[in-house]
Amino acid sequence: MELRILATPHEQQALLDLPWDMPLEDWPEWYLVALPRGISRHVVRFTRLEGRVYALKEVVQSFADREYRLLRDLERLDVPSVQAVGVISGREAPDGEPLDPILVTRHLQFSLPYRALFARMMRRETVERLIDALVVLIARLHLLGFYWGDCSLSNTLFRRDAGAFAAYLVDAETGELHNRLSDGQREHDIDIARVNIAGEMMDLAAAGYLDDTVDPIATSDHVVERYHTLWSELTEWEAFDVNERWRIARRVERLNDLGFDVAELDIVTDIGGRTVRVQPKVVDPGHHSRRLLRLTGIDAQENQARRLLNDLDAYTAETDQQGEDEEIVANAWVMDCFEPVMRAIPREFRGKLExxxxxxxxxxxxxxxxxxxxxxxxxxxxAQDYVESVLRHKPDELAILGGTSGDPEETQPFRIPWDELG
Incomplete structure (x- = not known):
């Protein structure tokens, strides 16, 4: 049997150096990076190659090929998900025994599975922010016609996002990509999420990781409620009097606040012209992050981008540049505000947060x-006071997000330094 590596030429070269003739669970520790792992039906390990960390999942051929294609499709659709790198197939042990293929994905920096987040008891408010992030991810997937099939906290990674969280799909094994989902498909997907999350929350409660005020069943039901509220905001018709056209702008503003950009509106008036109905026609997520990236080149999560844009607006007012071209003002804000703060962060602290x-x-x-x-x-x-009084005392990525170093095999953090600042 011939070893086959499906990946880009650059990554093929790096992947050749790994021991593909061994079962993944038997790999020597010097090949591995100890990072927090979620619950999985398969053997999952992390390795570092040429400065990058990759996740390796041992799975049967049909699942590996299918998930690889789905993850590549989701990447092209700009969905928050892990990035598929390749599939290693044709593996066999030295004695000729065939080994299952391995799906290779890039590790998502500054992200953690939910169990690492809950390793220190999490308050109810934090749980709700985590759930809200997952609900937004589900809605984004459904808008694009993606049926998850096994939506759960276990199949999601989370990153901090200006006091909230951003959710990323990490397991597409049961997913299906359609042109459009039916209401039945959406409802079935969200019901699977409700059942899975209830079980996961009860497991956390039994382990003593949940605050006493957090009800696992109520939390899973909250997922369904939040999803239906968000879906209605994104897709339903809204009717109002013709003299209340300001409500169109309000509807768009609400969607922008949720992180969605309205590219088109479907507006219909009745025969008498007194009633207007409006429905968002096409909605794309990431309104604030795209605007910040366009203006400044800073790649941020949605809430982070909203906060930085607010600071940019305040800077514009303080420097009396309201009439100036926004790209010119944004460039000045980067030089006067953002870059001085980044230069104030010592090199040894740059792996703590994005x-x-x-x-x-x-x-x-x-x-x-x-x-x-x-x-x-x-x-x-x-910034200087923050470094000395706050950042200096923060642990690395894992503990910042709520993890623990109690089990190095499961929770040892990995530090990735920033690019060089000028």
Whole structure:
């Protein structure tokens, strides 16, 4: 049997150095990186190649090929998901015994499975933010015609997003991509999520990882309620009097606040012209993150982008540049505000949080210092104080997000330094 590596030429070369003739669970530890792993039906391990970390999942050929194609499709559709790198097939042990193929994906930096997040008891408010992130992910998938088939916390990774969380699909094994989902498909998918999440939350409660105020059943029911509310906001018709046209702008504004951009509206008036009905026709997620990327080149999560854009707006007003071209003002904000904060972060602390998340926390810290001082504290002064009083004492990625180093096999964090700052 011939070993076959389906991947880009560059990654094929790096992948050749791994021991594909061994079962994944038997790989020596020097090939592996200890990162938190979620619950999986399959053997999953992490390895580092040429400065990048990859997740390896041992699975049968048909599942590996199918999931690889689905993940590549989701990447092209700009869905928050892990990135498929390749499939290693034709594996066999030295004695000729065939081994299952391995699906290779890139590790999502600064992300954790839900069990690592709950390794320290999580408050009810934090649980709700986590659930909201998952609901937004499900809605985004459904809008694109993706039926998950096994939606759960276990099949999701989470990253911090300016006080909230962003959810990423990590397992597409049971997924199906259609032109459009029927109501029945959507309802079945969300019902699977409800059952799975109830079981996962009860498991956490039994392990003592849930606050006493968190009801596992009520939390799983909340997922369904939140999903239906969000889906209605995204897709339903809204009727109002012709003199209330401001409500069109309000509808678009609400969608933008949820992180969705309205590319087209379907507007219909009745025969008498007194009633207007409006429905978002095409909605694409990531309104704020796309705008921030376009203006500044900063790639951020949606809530992080919203916070940074608010700071950009405040900077515009403070410097009296409201009439100036927004790209010129954004470039000045990067040089006067964002980059000085990033330069204030010592090299050894740059793996603790993503740059946009650090800037968000500096803004929070600046507000706190200004309130204490009774006057506005400058951004650079706030950044320096934040480094010494807050960031210095934060553990790395894992513990920041709520993990524990109690079991190095499951929870050892991995640090990735930033690109060099000028």
């Amino acid at each position: 740059a946009p998340e650090i800037y968000h926390e500096v803004l929070e810290h600046r507000w706190y210092l200004s309130e204490q001082a009774g006057h506005d504290v400058g951004i650079e002064e706030a």
